[in-house]
Amino acid sequence: MEKELEYWLKLSEIENLKTTIKIDLLTALGGARNVFNADKEILLRFGLSQQNYTDLYSDELSQNVSNIIELCAKKNITILTISHEEYPEMLKYITDPPLVLYVRGSIPKSNAVAIVGSRKASGYGIETAFKMASDLAFSGMVIVSGMARGIDTAAHSGALDAGGKTVAVLGCGVDIIYPPENKNIMERIIKTGAVISEYPPGSPPSTIHFPCRNRIISGMSLGTLVVEAGLKSGSLITANCALEQGRDVFAIPGNINNYNSIGTNRLIKDGAKIVLNSDDILEEFNFGIVPLEKKKRGGGRKRRIEFEDKEKRVITALRIEDLYDEELSEKTNIHLVDLFEILLNLELKGIVKKSISGKYMYIA
Numbered sequence: 001m002e003k004e005l006e007y008w009l010k011l012s013e014i015e016n017l018k019t020t021i022k023i024d025l026l027t028a029l030g031g032a033r034n035v036f037n038a039d040k041e042i043l044l045r046f047g048l049s050q051q052n053y054t055d056l057y058s059d060e061l062s063q064n065v066s067n068i069i070e071l072c073a074k075k076n077i078t079i080l081t082i083s084h085e086e087y088p089e090m091l092k093y094i095t096d097p098p099l100v101l102y103v104r105g106s107i108p109k110s111n112a113v114a115i116v117g118s119r120k121a122s123g124y125g126i127e128t129a130f131k132m133a134s135d136l137a138f139s140g141m142v143i144v145s146g147m148a149r150g151i152d153t154a155a156h157s158g159a160l161d162a163g164g165k166t167v168a169v170l171g172c173g174v175d176i177i178y179p180p181e182n183k184n185i186m187e188r189i190i191k192t193g194a195v196i197s198e199y200p201p202g203s204p205p206s207t208i209h210f211p212c213r214n215r216i217i218s219g220m221s222l223g224t225l226v227v228e229a230g231l232k233s234g235s236l237i238t239a240n241c242a243l244e245q246g247r248d249v250f251a252i253p254g255n256i257n258n259y260n261s262i263g264t265n266r267l268i269k270d271g272a273k274i275v276l277n278s279d280d281i282l283e284e285f286n287f288g289i290v291p292l293e294k295k296k297r298g299g300g301r302k303r304r305i306e307f308e309d310k311e312k313r314v315i316t317a318l319r320i321e322d323l324y325d326e327e328l329s330e331k332t333n334i335h336l337v338d339l340f341e342i343l344l345n346l347e348l349k350g351i352v353k354k355s356i357s358g359k360y361m362y363i364a
Helices: 002-013 019-029 032-037 040-046 050-056 059-074 123-138 151-161 180-192 209-219 234-244 259-269 278-285 309-320 325-332 336-348
Strands: 078-081 100-105 112-116 142-145 166-169 194-197 223-226 248-251 352-354 360-362
Touching: 002 019, 002 032, 002 059, 002 078, 002 100, 019 032, 019 040, 040 050, 050 059, 059 078, 100 180, 112 123, 112 151, 112 209, 112 234, 123 142, 123 151, 123 278, 123 336, 123 352, 142 151, 151 166, 151 180, 151 336, 166 180, 166 209, 180 194, 209 234, 223 234, 223 259, 223 278, 234 248, 234 259, 248 259, 248 278, 309 325, 309 336, 309 352, 309 360, 325 336, 336 352
Parallel strands: 112 142, 112 223, 142 166, 166 194, 223 248
Antiparallel strands: 078 100, 100 194, 352 360
């Protein structure tokens, strides 16, 4: 079995060879072992170049694969091939599925929806992503996103807050925490869901990797919800991937004068379904779900949230009046760098939000 895994990894690691060619080889020859043992003429006929063929049988590739297997065993990383029963079912049917996934945690089997958006999200965007993810997770949906700053982080946080499950798809190895400030949320995701990547452990974040991983985010999901997106946002790539994969695309409407709403509003103009609440998504999937009773979580009691000293100072100041970040920094005597992190945490908890004017306000 371990030898079979080596064959899968070798084929997966061959560069400059389209995934579609690899899939065709696996389908026609009946598995990775048979591909590796096939005659050279057959492999070249399927589309391998002479360099691909040389690389496939090179000592360098063999050593690289051995290192990957050893590192995964050491770091408790699961390797799933596309033939494995734990591999996400919907992902198998996209045009270019990853042959191999590296996984920390356990990929949930439930139906999934992707939530993506701008890294430089507004308070409105963060609040909306958090609430949508929370409501959908509470309804039993798995939330898939990319663990990037902004909307992605809010989506994962919302799912976890609801006691639901979420999957983060990374553009680097699953042993690398990126962005670094998401260490805690990454650990929380792994406990009940999964952090996955098509890139081996040790692979650093790369601008090339992120657009590629977007097809996995949409490919795992029944549909993709874009919360905020500028004209050149990576989340629009995810939406395009969803369309190419025959999946639903949803969008949150936004202020027409806000740059981060240009992409979402244009998606709606081009035919994406406008979303005002989680029911708009659940109804589209047509699971026969009766609209959920708006029940209070935790047995009807209001959840008690513990705050740190600096958080308390921020809340106290905002209870008195709405403030810009610099005004808030001056009143609380908290450095701006630290204040931004505190404000993000409070936004994710649904305690404060940033208004259209740019001021922060207390909303709990």
